[in-house]
Amino acid sequence: MLDFPQEGVKELSRRFVFCYVALGVALLFILLRLFVLQIVRGDFFWILSSEHTVKEIRIPAARGLILDRKKRVLVENRPSFDLAVIPQYVRDRKLLKESLMKLTGISGDLFDFRWRWVKELPPFYPLRIWTDLPYDLAAKLKVMRVTANGLPDSYDLRGVEIIPRPLRRHPSGFLAALTFGYLSEVSPETFKKLQSEFPNRYWLGDLVGSSGLEGFWESSLKGEDGVWQKLVNAIGQEISGEEVQGLLKDIPPRQGADLVLSIDKELQETAEFAFQQKSGALVLLDIRNGEVLALVSRPSFDPAELTTTISSDRWKLLVADPAKIFLHRALQPYPPGSTYKIVTAIAALEEKVIRPDEKLYCGGGMRFGGRFFRCWREGGHGSVSLHEALVQSCDTFFYELGLRLGADRLAKYAHYLGLGEKTGIDLWSEKEGLIPTEEWKKKAFGEPWYAGENLSIAVGQGSVLVTPLQSARMMAIVANGGRSLRPHLAQSVQRDEGEIQAPFFEGEQDVSVRIPVSEENLSLVRAALADVVATPQGTAYGSRSSLVAMGGKTGTAQVISEEAKKRVGGTGRFEDHAWFVAFAPVSNPQIAVAVLVEHGGFGAQAAAPIAKVVVEKFMQSASEGAVRE
Amino acid sequence: MIDKKFQSRFHWPLFWTLIGLCAISLVNLHSATYNLTKGGISSFVWSQGLWIGLGLLLGALLLFIDYRLWIRFSYPVYFVTLVLLLLVVFFGKTVGGNRNWLVIGGLNLQPAELAKISLVIAFARFFSDNPPGRSSYQLIELVRPGIMALLPIVLIVLGKDMGSALFFIFLSASLFAFAGIQRKVVLILSVLLLISGIVSYKFVLSPHQKSRIEAFLHPSEDTRGEGYHLLQSKITVGSGRVFGKGYLQGMHSKLLYLPERHTDFIFPVLAEEWGWVGSFFTLFLYATLISFGLQIASKARERFGIFLGLGISAILFWQVVINLGGVLGLIPLTGVTLPILSYGGSSVVTILIGISFLMNISMRRFMF
Numbered sequence: 001m002l003d004f005p006q007e008g009v010k011e012l013s014r015r016f017v018f019c020y021v022a023l024g025v026a027l028l029f030i031l032l033r034l035f036v037l038q039i040v041r042g043d044f045f046w047i048l049s050s051e052h053t054v055k056e057i058r059i060p061a062a063r064g065l066i067l068d069r070k071k072r073v074l075v076e077n078r079p080s081f082d083l084a085v086i087p088q089y090v091r092d093r094k095l096l097k098e099s100l101m102k103l104t105g106i107s108g109d110l111f112d113f114r115w116r117w118v119k120e121l122p123p124f125y126p127l128r129i130w131t132d133l134p135y136d137l138a139a140k141l142k143v144m145r146v147t148a149n150g151l152p153d154s155y156d157l158r159g160v161e162i163i164p165r166p167l168r169r170h171p172s173g174f175l176a177a178l179t180f181g182y183l184s185e186v187s188p189e190t191f192k193k194l195q196s197e198f199p200n201r202y203w204l205g206d207l208v209g210s211s212g213l214e215g216f217w218e219s220s221l222k223g224e225d226g227v228w229q230k231l232v233n234a235i236g237q238e239i240s241g242e243e244v245q246g247l248l249k250d251i252p253p254r255q256g257a258d259l260v261l262s263i264d265k266e267l268q269e270t271a272e273f274a275f276q277q278k279s280g281a282l283v284l285l286d287i288r289n290g291e292v293l294a295l296v297s298r299p300s301f302d303p304a305e306l307t308t309t310i311s312s313d314r315w316k317l318l319v320a321d322p323a324k325i326f327l328h329r330a331l332q333p334y335p336p337g338s339t340y341k342i343v344t345a346i347a348a349l350e351e352k353v354i355r356p357d358e359k360l361y362c363g364g365g366m367r368f369g370g371r372f373f374r375c376w377r378e379g380g381h382g383s384v385s386l387h388e389a390l391v392q393s394c395d396t397f398f399y400e401l402g403l404r405l406g407a408d409r410l411a412k413y414a415h416y417l418g419l420g421e422k423t424g425i426d427l428w429s430e431k432e433g434l435i436p437t438e439e440w441k442k443k444a445f446g447e448p449w450y451a452g453e454n455l456s457i458a459v460g461q462g463s464v465l466v467t468p469l470q471s472a473r474m475m476a477i478v479a480n481g482g483r484s485l486r487p488h489l490a491q492s493v494q495r496d497e498g499e500i501q502a503p504f505f506e507g508e509q510d511v512s513v514r515i516p517v518s519e520e521n522l523s524l525v526r527a528a529l530a531d532v533v534a535t536p537q538g539t540a541y542g543s544r545s546s547l548v549a550m551g552g553k554t555g556t557a558q559v560i561s562e563e564a565k566k567r568v569g570g571t572g573r574f575e576d577h578a579w580f581v582a583f584a585p586v587s588n589p590q591i592a593v594a595v596l597v598e599h600g601g602f603g604a605q606a607a608a609p610i611a612k613v614v615v616e617k618f619m620q621s622a623s624e625g626a627v628r629e
Numbered sequence: 630m631i632d633k634k635f636q637s638r639f640h641w642p643l644f645w646t647l648i649g650l651c652a653i654s655l656v657n658l659h660s661a662t663y664n665l666t667k668g669g670i671s672s673f674v675w676s677q678g679l680w681i682g683l684g685l686l687l688g689a690l691l692l693f694i695d696y697r698l699w700i701r702f703s704y705p706v707y708f709v710t711l712v713l714l715l716l717v718v719f720f721g722k723t724v725g726g727n728r729n730w731l732v733i734g735g736l737n738l739q740p741a742e743l744a745k746i747s748l749v750i751a752f753a754r755f756f757s758d759n760p761p762g763r764s765s766y767q768l769i770e771l772v773r774p775g776i777m778a779l780l781p782i783v784l785i786v787l788g789k790d791m792g793s794a795l796f797f798i799f800l801s802a803s804l805f806a807f808a809g810i811q812r813k814v815v816l817i818l819s820v821l822l823l824i825s826g827i828v829s830y831k832f833v834l835s836p837h838q839k840s841r842i843e844a845f846l847h848p849s850e851d852t853r854g855e856g857y858h859l860l861q862s863k864i865t866v867g868s869g870r871v872f873g874k875g876y877l878q879g880m881h882s883k884l885l886y887l888p889e890r891h892t893d894f895i896f897p898v899l900a901e902e903w904g905w906v907g908s909f910f911t912l913f914l915y916a917t918l919i920s921f922g923l924q925i926a927s928k929a930r931e932r933f934g935i936f937l938g939l940g941i942s943a944i945l946f947w948q949v950v951i952n953l954g955g956v957l958g959l960i961p962l963t964g965v966t967l968p969i970l971s972y973g974g975s976s977v978v979t980i981l982i983g984i985s986f987l988m989n990i991s992m993r994r995f996m997f
Contacts (some may be wrong), residue, residue, distance in 0.1 A: 009931065
């Protein structure tokens with residue numbers, strides 16, 4: 001270490017000159033900057049800081065609109081005013097509270113409740129005390145604030161702000177309310193999360209989409225708030241001038257992007273109306289590209305009630321409503337009943353466990369494992385082929401197919417047809433449903449699979465669960481010749497700059513992915529489904545339409561077992577769910593539809609007529625050239 | 630051990646400059662935290678005083694050990710620091726968005742602060758043991774120190790403390806530059822740094838950090854938050870004018886317009902109350918301190934001392950430049966503290982140990 005010749009060290013010593021220069025230059029820069037800030041512009045900053053303050057008024061941006069496929073407004077905005085308090089300017093909290101109680105009639109508890117967030121936030125954050133203030137109160141407070149100095153000492157409104165804010169408005173009322181979803185206020189917890197994800201885009205008390213499309217497309221729909229700074233003196237008067245304007249910001253708000261849906265408003269209205277007072281769900285799909293043309297879930301909440309702050313008691317009441325108004329039924333799993341026979345038929349044909357011309361005998365049921373599995377027609381159907389069994393919905397025939405196939409082979413085709421998995425629609429609350437396999441049962445219950453269960457699942461009973469949305473997609477895949485697709489609601493996101501394709505579908509539009517099922521077998525099934533509606537033996541003959549030929553399948557899903565029905569009676573909340581899945585027109589399929597009516601009884605009775613009305617409406621619009629330009 | 634000769638070599642000007650800064654620190658911190666207590670002296674001031682006392686004591690004790698003994702422990706110390714930084718990544722406590730605190734037996738430790746000293750010691754050892762083959766280092770010779778610099782930086786980045794990471798990059802770069810690098814190597818390294826900068830901006834930085842950079846680049850587009858703090862910081866500094874508003878009179882910072890008034894934004898508090906004159910004086914003290922450091926380093930007789938002295942001066946220099954540049958709006962805000970003036974035990978003790986080393990080098994210049 002010490003053997004180093006001095007030269008090496010000398011060489012290094014010379015380099016210190018650079019260090020001194022660097023130090024000098026850097027400090028000079030800082031001193032110059034200080035000179036500019038403190039001496040050149042010092043007076044100006046001093047004015048800003050002493051008895052004057054820069055007040056920032058945030059101008060909330062309106063959310064983007066939600067439009068239907070023909071750009072008709074489904075969800076829009078309306079103006080409103082909020083009463084907010086900026087803690088930084090509050091001199092006497094108690095006096096302020098009392099003043100507001102006297103002037104507006106606000107309850108002291110509510111004030112305190114809102115005030116509790118004050119610790120969590122910087123002092124310049126406006127705390128929203130009262131949202132959607134009645135116009136007369138907003139006007140009154142505005143006037144009062146201007147003449148604040150003239151008020152008697154008993155009032156103190158320093159720190160009170162009246163902030164305009166656009167709120168959601170649903171011109172069509174309840175229409176598709178669950179699909180659109182609602183907004184809720186950003187709480188301190190979610191605020192922290194949003195702040196780390198999208199810095200400075202959200203404020204406490206802002207509204208953020210928390211369900212439905214409003215939630216899923218939040219980042220597109222949300223606008224960018226504007227800011228307007230003004231310089232005010234101690235008594236709240238605005239100061240303006242050349243020098244001031246240069247420093248203050250004035251950024252106009254930017255409205256969020258509009259969401260253009262594939263939904264057709266008229267079809268949606270027709271579909272909702274067709275349900276009358278019944279509860280249930282309907283999905284109408286374009287089988288060529290997965291566009292959702294109508295999506296119904298009934299009953300729903302009243303969106304008008306959720307546009308602004310709602311009292312927690314009222315909220316609890318709504319959530320506890322036995323009608324489950326927050327449940328999007330099109331995305332909920334139900335037993336598919338006989339509509340599942342479509343899957344069983346395709347599986348049996350593909351696996352060659354039945355020939356198309358093979359006939360089986362139905363004598364009103366089948367005895368298996370010491371139990372009698374009944375067919376819905378007590379006298380039996382006699383000798384039937386697959387075609388006839390589908391048309392007449394013969395249970396016995398499908399029991400036999402179930403036995404021949406087994407759970408795992410059936411599950412394979414169910415998955416090809418998109419059952420038992422999320423479809424990927426642009427909504428959060430979608431459920432997966434369940435397609436049972438032997439392995440699943442072992443995992444879930446630790447029990448082996450019993451052959452008798454094959455009979456139940458072959459006719460869509462037992463542990464099979466599918467959503468109406470999945471059923472519509474299954475129908476669409478059968479109808480379009482076996483091409484899988486992804487249902488979606490948003491067609492595009494539009495800003496003023498022009499149209500932006502919804503990023504969601506990049507690469508998703510591809511419907512050419514063929515499932516491994518032969519077109520031959522699919523057309524056999526389609527022909528049978530056409531006869532379900534077209535022939536007098538068909539279960540949906542009553543819902544045939546003079547306007548358009550539909551092909552479809554009825555279904556009845558048991559809510560409780562037959563034995564239990566005998567005990568409590570099969571009506572009201574124990575009545576079966578009614579199903580109908582269909583495609584149309586038969587000759588050149590364009591749409592698929594799934595209808596579920598909760599506790600509707602037979603599919604033919606309750607669900608098929610609704611499908612008929614909607615399909616007819618679609619054909620009318622199509623013939624008018626309205627749906628597809 | 631401490632004889633007359635030894636005492637006479639005690640670098641008194643350096644010592645008094647340091648004491649001056651410590652005094653300013655306490656006085657200013659009292660003002661910055663004044664309104665948190667209804668009058669009286671806040672706990673911040675007491676604990677900062679305690680840390681300064683501890684740091685001075687520790688520094689004094691270290692004077693008894695010849696600094697050259699540290700050359701033996703340089704790598705072990707460096708290794709221990711790495712372990713601490715690794716612990717931070719896994720068990721760190723998050724404060725203000727940065728996960729850079731380690732809690733050991735009730736003490737909050739910031740290993741990133743201590744890492745500054747250990748990295749400098751390790752570099753000093755490397756450059757001392759491995760003089761360049763020719764007049765300047767070639768790429769192959771810089772692989773090892775390069776990895777030495779990268780390890781703590783990567784760990785700090787993982788701990789999400791971008792301010793410190795940036796600081797370490799500057800610190801290492803200045804030591805490398807001083808050690809002498811061939812031109813083409815400088816070019817290659819610059820390109821690498823640029824690429825890694827772009828990559829980290831795209832993939833590593835949190836949205837919060839990006840917003841800071843965005844706010845700096847486009848202050849007019851930043852609607853809120855970062856730009857607001859910077860504006861308030863500028864107002865606070867500017868409103869001090871020439872002579873300041875007077876001690877404890879800085880209402881603007883008192884009104885809680887500034888976040889982190891006792892750490893990152895400590896300087897605006899001083900600038901508001903003492904004006905350009907006070908700011909100039911404080912800057913003068915820093916300049917003096919750093920110049921003494923450079924002077925001591927340049928008079929050291931062997932490479933270890935030169936690089937150690939230079940490294941410590943560089944620590945001081947970059948902290949001052951990055952912190953002040955940030956609060957004055959010359960560069961983006963990064964959250965690097967101001968030496969001694971910012972509140973914080975780890976930071977204060979680290980700086981005081983560093984200055985003790987400077988003193989050590991200057992005292993043992995002739996003891997060959």
